Amino acid sequence: MSCQPIDQYATQIPREKRAAVYQGTKATHEKRTKLLFDQFADPNRLRRLAGEIKQHTIENLDTYLPQVEAKLKANGVNVHWAGNAESACKAVLDIMQARGATKIVKAKTMVSEEIELAPFLEKHGMEALETDLGEFIVQIDHDHPSHIVRPIIHKSRAEIARSFEREGLGAYNDDPETITRRARQFLRHKYLSADVGMTGGNFVSAESGRIAVVTNEGNSRFCLAATKCHIAVIGIEKIVPRDRDLAVFLNLLARSATAQELTTYTEFIRGPKSPEQPDGPEEMHVIFVDNGRSEVLASECREILRCIRCGACLNVCPIYRQVSGHAYRSVYPGPVGAVLSPLLMGEKFPQKADLPKASSLCGACNEVCPVNIPIPDLLLRLRNRAKEENVPSVGTPPMGGWSILASQPAAWRAALVGGKIMDFLPLRHIPVPPLSKWEAKRDLPPWRGGQFRKWMKQRQRPGA
Amino acid sequence: MSDDRESILSRVRGALAPLHERAPLPDYDSELAVMRKLIAGRDLAELFAERIKRVNGLAVTNAADLVAYLRKGGWLHGYCDPVLWPKLQPAFGPDFTVETTFDRKRVDDYAFGITRAAGAIAESGTIVLNDALTSSRLGALAPWVHVAVIERALIHPDLPTAVAALGTDPNVIWVTGPSRTADVEGILIEGVHGPGQQVALVV
Ligand code: SF4
Numbered sequence: 001m002s003c004q005p006i007d008q009y010a011t012q013i014p015r016e017k018r019a020a021v022y023q024g025t026k027a028t029h030e031k032r033t034k035l036l037f038d039q040f041a042d043p044n045r046l047r048r049l050a051g052e053i054k055q056h057t058i059e060n061l062d063t064y065l066p067q068v069e070a071k072l073k074a075n076g077v078n079v080h081w082a083g084n085a086e087s088a089c090k091a092v093l094d095i096m097q098a099r100g101a102t103k104i105v106k107a108k109t110m111v112s113e114e115i116e117l118a119p120f121l122e123k124h125g126m127e128a129l130e131t132d133l134g135e136f137i138v139q140i141d142h143d144h145p146s147h148i149v150r151p152i153i154h155k156s157r158a159e160i161a162r163s164f165e166r167e168g169l170g171a172y173n174d175d176p177e178t179i180t181r182r183a184r185q186f187l188r189h190k191y192l193s194a195d196v197g198m199t200g201g202n203f204v205s206a207e208s209g210r211i212a213v214v215t216n217e218g219n220s221r222f223c224l225a226a227t228k229c230h231i232a233v234i235g236i237e238k239i240v241p242r243d244r245d246l247a248v249f250l251n252l253l254a255r256s257a258t259a260q261e262l263t264t265y266t267e268f269i270r271g272p273k274s275p276e277q278p279d280g281p282e283e284m285h286v287i288f289v290d291n292g293r294s295e296v297l298a299s300e301c302r303e304i305l306r307c308i309r310c311g312a313c314l315n316v317c318p319i320y321r322q323v324s325g326h327a328y329r330s331v332y333p334g335p336v337g338a339v340l341s342p343l344l345m346g347e348k349f350p351q352k353a354d355l356p357k358a359s360s361l362c363g364a365c366n367e368v369c370p371v372n373i374p375i376p377d378l379l380l381r382l383r384n385r386a387k388e389e390n391v392p393s394v395g396t397p398p399m400g401g402w403s404i405l406a407s408q409p410a411a412w413r414a415a416l417v418g419g420k421i422m423d424f425l426p427l428r429h430i431p432v433p434p435l436s437k438w439e440a441k442r443d444l445p446p447w448r449g450g451q452f453r454k455w456m457k458q459r460q461r462p463g464a
Numbered sequence: 465m466s467d468d469r470e471s472i473l474s475r476v477r478g479a480l481a482p483l484h485e486r487a488p489l490p491d492y493d494s495e496l497a498v499m500r501k502l503i504a505g506r507d508l509a510e511l512f513a514e515r516i517k518r519v520n521g522l523a524v525t526n527a528a529d530l531v532a533y534l535r536k537g538g539w540l541h542g543y544c545d546p547v548l549w550p551k552l553q554p555a556f557g558p559d560f561t562v563e564t565t566f567d568r569k570r571v572d573d574y575a576f577g578i579t580r581a582a583g584a585i586a587e588s589g590t591i592v593l594n595d596a597l598t599s600s601r602l603g604a605l606a607p608w609v610h611v612a613v614i615e616r617a618l619i620h621p622d623l624p625t626a627v628a629a630l631g632t633d634p635n636v637i638w639v640t641g642p643s644r645t646a647d648v649e650g651i652l653i654e655g656v657h658g659p660g661q662q663v664a665l666v667v
Binding site for chain 2: 039040046062241243267
């Protein structure tokens with residue numbers, strides 16, 4: 001039996017790396033829960049509300065998009081539209097060429113990752129530099145981010161130290177503080193010599209055209225303090241109706257992403273700098289990117305467009321914790337990626353149709369999601385779509401035998417009792433390839449079959 | 465890209481056309497997004513001082529304390545907003561050199577930067593800066609220590625109130641503690657690109 005693609009990836013991850021991802025995700029998740037539940041009177045109501053606001057917005061994008069465009073223009077911003085990745089990259093290049101610009105510094109934007117902007121610009125002779133520490137390391141390593149919020153969750157400090165040494169950023173030193181200081185020194189001079197600063201946009205208010213951008217490192221602020229031109233690349237789903245909604249989302253975003261009450265830098269941008277300011281961009285462009293989003297909007301899974309990219313579902317997902325981000329083969333890993341990535345593929349959906357199957361459907365992602373996206377339901381809808389489109393399923397074991405067993409109560413009961421024998425069998429050494437292959441990478445938990453029935457019976461006893 | 469504009473909008477309209485009903489815009493009480501328990505009955509400047517400490521910032525209430533803090537850290541050369549400097553100068557000794565224009569060519573030379581804030585948010589310990597009052601975006605960002613001078617009357621209790629006060633300034637930024645990252649093995653390091661020390665002088 002061959003493995004599912006995601007499994008295949010997992011078998012190749014060293015144990016330490018897997019442990020690092022597991023620890024990193026778990027710690028953030030636990031802190032987050034505490035923070036949310038201690039501080040708000042009704043945190044669940046808050047996250048349901050956020051979901052409702054976003055659902056309303058995406059279902060009325062036909063009104064909000066022109067509204068936001070008009071507001072931005074009135075604020076002195078140039079608005080561009082890009083139907084696909086190529087057109088988005090081209091729009092950035094055109095703006096740069098019109099200004100005679102050759103250097104761009106980027107604060108992390110998922111969309112620019114999605115449209116593969118940096119390699120495109122480099123091909124056209126531009127210098128495009130990532131400034132978020134994690135993204136910068138990913139860039140010098142020619143690697144890809146493996147987490148939405150913590151791009152290098154899969155890298156150890158020793159690896160990073162080796163990369164810095166290789167790139168001429170000082171002799172080998174794996175102290176995280178030294179690594180950070182070296183990056184600070186190197187990058188701040190890059191900001192000052194760059195022509196264009198690029199950011200994403202976490203939220204755009206349709207009411208005022210105000211764009212909210214959050215970072216912890218302050219790199220977006222540096223981009224917008226030192227350069228003369230600002231380009232924001234923003235997915236068309238990032239709109240919220242009113243300014244007051246920003247407070248709801250900002251409260252939820254930081255807590256869900258990194259267990260902070262508020263992200264360190266939250267910047268509200270309405271347009272180019274004011275004339276009195278010595279620093280800041282004199283010119284501002286917003287590029288609204290579709291790149292498959294309108295198709296997602298037309299699909300049965302449009303709820304996924306509510307996503308505010310907090311990464312909480314990754315942190316809580318038992319699958320993500322085991323396989324880490326690269327296994328999802330896309331910019332968006334974890335549960336959100338398992339829904340969004342196949343959908344964004346458009347006609348090439350079958351290439352990623354395996355991702356929705358890589359889930360235990362435990363529901364943890366839905367429970368933590370600050371915008372209450374029913375991810376397990378969406379995964380089921382996508383599994384169904386794969387079935388309807390006759391996408392061949394690779395590596396999924398045939399379930400025929402199991403379904404016979406599970407539909408015969410007597411046989412099922414016997415199997416539950418008899419299953420105890422599994423605890424004593426040397427499974428790894430049984431010469432059945434699928435079994436030994438599976439066992440080589442996993443530890444089977446002790447058999448617990450039948451316990452629930454016993455518990456039920458006791459509960460039903462009169463007087464119990 | 466006007467072609468793209470039309471085709472995106474028509475795809476969006478096409479995607480939404482089959483919906484019989486569209487989700488309504490919910491109305492809600494802003495209190496829902498407020499850490500109410502924290503704020504009730506508190507003096508806002510006091511609460512702000514307490515909360516900024518939680519995010520590894522510091523609040524002081526007079527210039528002498530600020531000067532002592534800078535001296536103790538060995539931060540003797542810096543930038544100060546030209547409007548603030550005449551008022552602050554008497555508290556600074558001759559061991560300090562302070563410039564009132566920020567020269568970006570010497571970005572690494574300034575140990576501290578003192579600028580005016582447009583306000584603060586008590587519940588989160590946040591400093592609010594905008595273009596109208598901040599004399600230099602770089603002056604408030606590049607030096608290791610940033611000092612924001614905040615008028616007591618401009619402290620908002622919570623996020624919804626601060627959002628309502630954003631006004632028409634082209635750029636408002638909320639700063640909650642020093643610049644930070646946990647990218648390397650989840651270990652928290654401060655002073656990544658911006659300040660490693662975030663100080664508020666509440667007047
Ligand atoms: S799906 Fe929900 S939990 Fe996951 S990243 Fe998006 S907003 Fe966060």
